[in-house]
Amino acid sequence: MTLRGRGLASTVVGVGRDPRTLDEARGRGVIDRATTDMAEGVAEADVVVVCTPVSRIAVDVRRAAEAAPKTALITDAGSTKRRIVEEVEQSPRAADQFVAAHPLAGSERSGSAFARADLFRDRVCVLTPSARTPASRLRAARAFWSALGCRILEMSPAQHDEVVAYTSHLPHATAASLASAVPADWLPLAAGAFRDGSRVAGADTELWTAVFRENRGPLMTAIGSFQDRLATLKYALMNDDEDAIRRWWADARARRAQFEALQPPES
């Protein structure tokens, strides 16, 4: 929708498995035309954006590289990067065309009904080039994601995975733990703190099972840090240690304030 709205692409082709999903997307003006045949869909592409679950991305990037023009940029939108980059780079042709990307945008909803033309505005997009990524291709990826409205950051695939284990995958793990910790009968007394704290537990099961497995090492470390913080509170509660509870809360509040100070206005 952003590509079409900003006139950045003459044609946006949707490639997928389910013709009904593709018809819906076309009906909503999200894509210009649709196909279930990857080779046909990418045959004349300038840019291919692979948006499949993380366990599928590397395979789909390699398939796209076989069928797309050699000049095409191939990028993705996956939440993990290390294994995907390693697997893509086992194919020299795919390695030459691919620049791994993770736009930090979206929600727990999936499907074209939740598409928004302003999804990427002021959002960070992390690019994770490797030693094999051609400089010209990296420039093209920067230009593409910037044109959608993103602010670009670059880091290695492994560093990306370590950081997002804390900033994205951990919040998903805690949201889902929170959702299932509250007995169903008591949900009528759940309000704003539960609503926001468990929001992303509504996200797709297969997608998040795949993300968690892809990044399970860094995620276990992040969970460990969280468990330490929560155990510190529980210990302070056990001792009814007012100063320790106050310090614990004040630390968290200060970190939250740091996060808020980083947000663009109006977001």
Added chain:
Amino acid sequence: MTLRGRGLASTVVGVGRDPRTLDEARGRGVIDRATTDMAEGVAEADVVVVCTPVSRIAVDVRRAAEAAPKTALITDAGSTKRRIVEEVEQSPRAADQFVAAHPLAGSERSGSAFARADLFRDRVCVLTPSARTPASRLRAARAFWSALGCRILEMSPAQHDEVVAYTSHLPHATAASLASAVPADWLPLAAGAFRDGSRVAGADTELWTAVFRENRGPLMTAIGSFQDRLATLKYALMNDDEDAIRRWWADARARRAQFEALQPPES
């Protein structure tokens, strides 16, 4: 603001310690007049709503009962109920006038700048009468909170505290744990899941230190349930057990869907 907007009160008097805070509230049209003298403020009241931190509520209810007309309803807005009700009921006069209430509304923001006339619309308000609460007073409390737009639930003070330990205090504990678990340098890569998951970590330190202490027994139990859910995920990750991760996520997603089904339209 709701009382004034709906014409439910001829005069709303703000009682507080800080004249500047009271002036701001009056300037914003939240209250009609202000005083730092509790006895003066409640002298002609039909209804007194005590909105101090939970560790102060019982004392303030008893002080209000000494100064308000015997016909006045005294209610509160505290997040815990058991100890407050016990302490209030040590005074026969206060016990006769007080109906403990917990409106499930508000946010992590405090101060009259964040006041909203529609704050209570379609929100649950839990009333926790005891055996000593006069039936006429309970009817008055139901009428008062209903007039503000709340849906009324009733339960015992102890049951209330057990339930909100899970539905409200636990989400605050996990939000704050999440906020401080993420290293400050990595916050630029934190997006929607972190933003919503840590939102209430921005709430007032003294207020939440007091709530946690008041309800520390039930809260420790709720934290234990949460810790079990998170440890189950960590164990499944350690074993790269795809089925276990999928089941774990699907359980959480189903509970979140139950919560969403309970929400009033448009909320």
